[in-house]
Amino acid sequence: MNKTKETRKEYDVCLLLEGTYPFVAGGVSTWIHNLIKGMPELTFTAVCILASSKEKAEYKYELPDNFVDLKVIYLHDPIEIKRSIFKGISNSSIQKMREFHHRMDRGDISMMKEMVEMFRDDKFPLSELFHGKKAWDMLVDQYKPQESKESFIDYFWTFRFTHLPIFKMLPQELPKARVYHTISTGYAGLLGVVARVMTGRPLLLTEHGIYVKERKIEISQAEWVYRKEDERMRIDSKLGAFQTFWIRMFEQLGKLCYDYSSAIYTLYEGNRQLEIQEGADPDKIRIIPNGISLDNFLGLKAKGHDYMGQTEFAVGFVGRVVPIKDVKTFLRAIKIVAIKLENLKVYIMGPTEEDEEYYEECVNLVKLLHLEDIIEFTGKVKVTDYLPDLDVIVLTSISEAQPLVIMEANCAGIPAVSSDVGSCRELLEGRTVADQALGPSGIVTKVADPKSTGEAILKVLTSPILRQKMSQAGIERVKTFYKESDLNKTYLKIYKDHMAMDDLE
Known part of the structure; x- marks a missing residue:
């Protein structure tokens, strides 16, 4: 870590938020707002993930004094990609990425730390990932032209739409904090994984609704996920190949977040069982019901x-x-x-x-x-x-x-x-x-x-x-x-216990 990073301001808690507080009103956002207000002795910051800068982003809450310096990431904004003759992907790096994908397909996440570090060291420049021949060859290999029945052009664009936000998350510079707390898996959870890998500080996960379940509902009903016309005409519940592709991606992101979380909190037993089904360690999960004032x-x-x-x-x-x-x-x-x-x-x-x-x-x-x-x-x-x-x-x-x-x-x-x-x-x-x-x-x-x-x-x-x-x-x-007061006391103890921990391996 260089000197500049060492002298950055450190917060007690960095919240990782996707499509919620303080820009979207609702139950989860109100929960976050009340949690921050209920702990004036702690300093909070946040990384807030929104869909696009084209949509007007306004605060829906009056921000508490102890919530400062939030950073906003726009998930689907285009990235300016400049080609360079000096930046490329080495054969060893592309081979590691191939191996990472093969392992992920088997549920093996052991290479995640190495992937995060390689993205942050610019060993996978976006220009080469989207335009380079080696990345193209790897994409064709993933497509498996001998086996696939789907159009390659549809596969190509589905890959881009699913992976561009992921590639955008991995190199993000995150605030320095004693504890990172994500309120969902998904893209916010992926930021949590990056934080855990790069800082060694504890990552906490609180799930209100189960992110993977909610994305499955959305994707199964979505018109924006490509399906062949003959598939759309069937009167059955089968998902198209690219809907399955999207769902599989969110399942893998969820599993990553579960594995890298120091502790997982949810609201009731039904949620706990769903998390276990999606690969969470039962010993990490604790049920903490919501509370109100x-x-x-x-x-x-x-x-x-x-x-x-x-x-x-x-x-x-x-x-x-x-x-x-x-x-x-x-x-x-x-x-x-x-x-x-x-x-x-x-x-x-x-x-x-x-x-x-x-x-x-x-x-x-x-x-x-x-x-x-x-x-x-x-x-x-x-x-x-x-x-x-x-x-x-x-x-x-x-x-x-x-x-x-x-x-x-x-x-x-x-x-x-x-x-x-x-x-x-x-x-x-x-x-x-x-x-x-x-x-x-x-x-x-x-x-x-x-x-x-x-x-x-x-x-x-x-x-x-x-x-x-x-x-x-x-x-x-x-x-x-x-009672909300009981909830705040519980989370204050959780934060203090994890803030006191030494950096984790």
Whole structure:
């Protein structure tokens, strides 16, 4: 390490973030924000990975004083590649890269440290990786022309799209920190691997949603991943060759992050099992449930609320208007409710600009269902302004981890109806024997099932005694098991324990 690097400012914690805080609002970002605020005695910085500089990047949070000097990397921005007669890839280097790929295909990551160091020593200049003959020959070898049934040109572009972001991550200069903490695997996790290799400092991983699982869902539904027309016409669930290519890449990135992490934290047992299936060492994994600030939500629903005499009802949906939240199932469920209840108001509270096409489809569905007078898209709002007037919160996501919205609703004394994803059943029915003894604080329904969702909403709204019991159970559940102050104490100890460690080999 040269003198310049030795005198760089050192932070306590460097967060490695992909598509989240502080540029994107949501449950994970709010968790990060509250974690930083809850530890004013530590200094935090971050490397934030965003898709493109063409998209407007604005802070969605007021940054805490102890969060400084964040660095932004744009994943898909083009790189200026200049050819040079003086920079090339040696035969030994290209052979090592071939060997690395062969080993990775067998699950052997033993050469990762050597690859990171070679990229950082410029032994793999991008000009040669994308235009050089030796790299071309290696790509043809990976394609296996004698065996492959796919078009080489499609393979070529798929390789470029998948590998350019990886090549961009490996040489990145990272802030100097005593601990590196990534909030996902994927590209942020790869930065964590680089940090661990180059600094020897501990790498912590916290997974809210399982990154590989979420990418599999996206890729299986994606139109941007090339599939042959005859494959698109099949009515089955088989993935195309290039969808499989993408998924395999994210699986390998996930396994790398698991292997290089000093410790892995997740939110509930279901996540832990998924991580083990993806190759994580069970001995590294610890379950730490989320927590929320009781002061912000406790008592929002008035204790003297008249459950018995109520004739007007308000339903809330809190979340981004994007496909993974399955807003369309929610809208169809509301139609079922609206047929039975006349005095109904529905608020969809969350950003609408993240997937404008999907938002427009939802708006059109509202019109098709003749729900314009009932449903309001509020955009991003302060949820606490709406919670006191709500009678039930609904979540219809097809994938979640441990959604804050349910904990917030529980704390405010509002029952929830949720699809059976992530830890939602634990949050509404209890995780331990003592937790379950409190009683349910909502109803769990099938995924993508408007009928069961609508019926559950109706049951909550039309059963005042049940709704009152659920309200009380939710308040007690959060007060007992999901306090943010407990979460912050736990992570503060984790950080201090790892900051005290000597550099790791």
